[in-house]
Amino acid sequence: MTSRPIHTPNRPPAVIAVVLFAIAAITYWDASQMTTRAAYGMSASAASYFVALLFAVLAAGHLVSAFKPSDVEVEVADWKAVGWIGLALCGLIGSIWLGGGFILGATLLFALTARAFGRRAFLVDLCLGAAIGVFVFLLFNKLLTLALPQGPLEKLF
């Protein structure tokens, strides 16, 4: 684009509009797959059709506002920090998925999140995270009798 119009279309509402349209389409498709009908009144699919319609209307609304100047100021974000938290959550999910257990997952989650918030003492945080993980595990599994996922470490208790 060489000549920019006065209103630069702002991107976030446009992207959101596309996402909302996609959800509307998925919901509509899902509702059309439901075959059982109710004897009287509304079937289970009616609510789905309604929500699909709501999404379509909202998507249209977002599309309109995409051509207006933005009314919210979006702050500069520290995407590196966001990435660290993402990594921290992946650490937990990975540990549970691969059978590493809760304590290992919690340790990774704690240390990597602390890193996201700008701490550099990674080893200290790992130890602290492990201590919290053990404490929480004992509290939950022994005191509250809720089952947290177990891995090799947890079997020791």
Added chain:
Amino acid sequence: MDSISFLIEGFALAIQPANLVYAAIGVMIGTAVGVLPGIGPALTVALLLPVTFKLDPGGSIIMFAGIYYGGMYGGSTTAILLNTPGESASVVTALEGNKMARSGRGGPALATAAIGSFVAALIATLGLAFLAPILVKVAVKFGPWDYFGLMLIAFVTVSATFGSSPMRGLTSLAFGLWLGLMGIDQLTGQARLTFGVPELLDGVEVTTLAVGLFAIGEAFLVASRHFHKPDKPIPVKGSIWMTKEDWGRSWKPWLRGTVLGFPIGALPAGGAEIPTFLSYNIERKLSRKPEEFGQGAIEGVAGPEAANNASAAGTLVPLLTLGLPTSATAAVMLAGFQQYNIQPGPLLFTQHADLVWGLVASLFIANVMLLVLNLPLVGMWVKLLKIPLPWLYAGILVFASMGTIAANPSVVELLLLTGFGVIGFLMRRYDYPIAPAVVGLILGPLADNALRRSLQMSLGDPMILFQHPSSAIMLAIATIALIAPFIFRGLSRFQHDED
């Protein structure tokens, strides 16, 4: 009056040692999270839901209510000493309160906030005790069509008043409704939007959504903007006691704040923010020393603080009598009731009378505990602000994820939690309100059921909704509330333009 005899029975239950302990834990946690910036009562209750799953329902609910009240008290401390409101209901308190602290009057500011909160919560809880039974008498006559109308009002008002534009609120609501569709339909047994994933057949857990949106989303947001370093708290100098003049200038704002906060809190989507703004403006107009406003006027702390505590009690009225949450915390508390298979509403007062009145009575007790915690012990809470932010948020994330997997140990649940966290982050970043999504997930399936039951009773005739005057009026109110903000653009913004 019935209320008095019920209240006495309630007190008998509330002073049992176990319930006193629950109340004490609740108010301590509530004050702590109120003091800590970025963690509100809604998030805290959401975090505790899975942990309390196997505890006594009565005790847990007493604890949740203690957290709610405590959060309202604690928020003022951060607002006054740090100029960082702990939660949105304390934004106004920071205006005058922080100015008072800067000019060495932090003590009286904290005192008028705490005593004002006490007075307001006391009066408003009495209001709850006497108003709730009257509402229940009306509500037992409600048919499914009336509930459908009520839920529509809740949907519309929640999404139109929270956040910066009705469209953003409705989008958040739609997201919640969409999640509410997931799982097996209760009436026909068909799966909706499960995409063949067996873990989704039970639907999306409210706690997973609430914890993901509130806790994980907040952590993402705070990390993404941690260039903005928080301020150091202002040490409290001099006497914390109020002078005779302070008392004279405080008591009327307390009462006026209560009168504003309680009814607005009880209205659908009234919340705590609007009455605090209204109270601040009224006090500025009525003050004999209006020139002090902006420089640290004690009325500007006393009124809004009373208003936000009164609104917390007001919120409990529709929650307990109708099962309608009107604030984010109330929405999460509703999920708390549901995890014990207790459905708030008119039947709650007959089926679980002891639980309700025990709860109301322990609110009085919690209120006294909070006055003690917040006046003589205020220094202890300020020390909490010394916890390094990285550890605080790392701890929150560990607590959040463990609660979720303890309730439902599966990787799918964790993936959902992370997904909701990312969505919560994006919603905050682009100014979409969170509460409508939670309300949509909780009330969506209930509204669906209410409508379908109405239509079954009328053999499919939708006119049943309009033939009953009560539901017709409610549908009209919902329609007006939906259309009005788009017509009067200024009206929906008034809470933001208010300064």
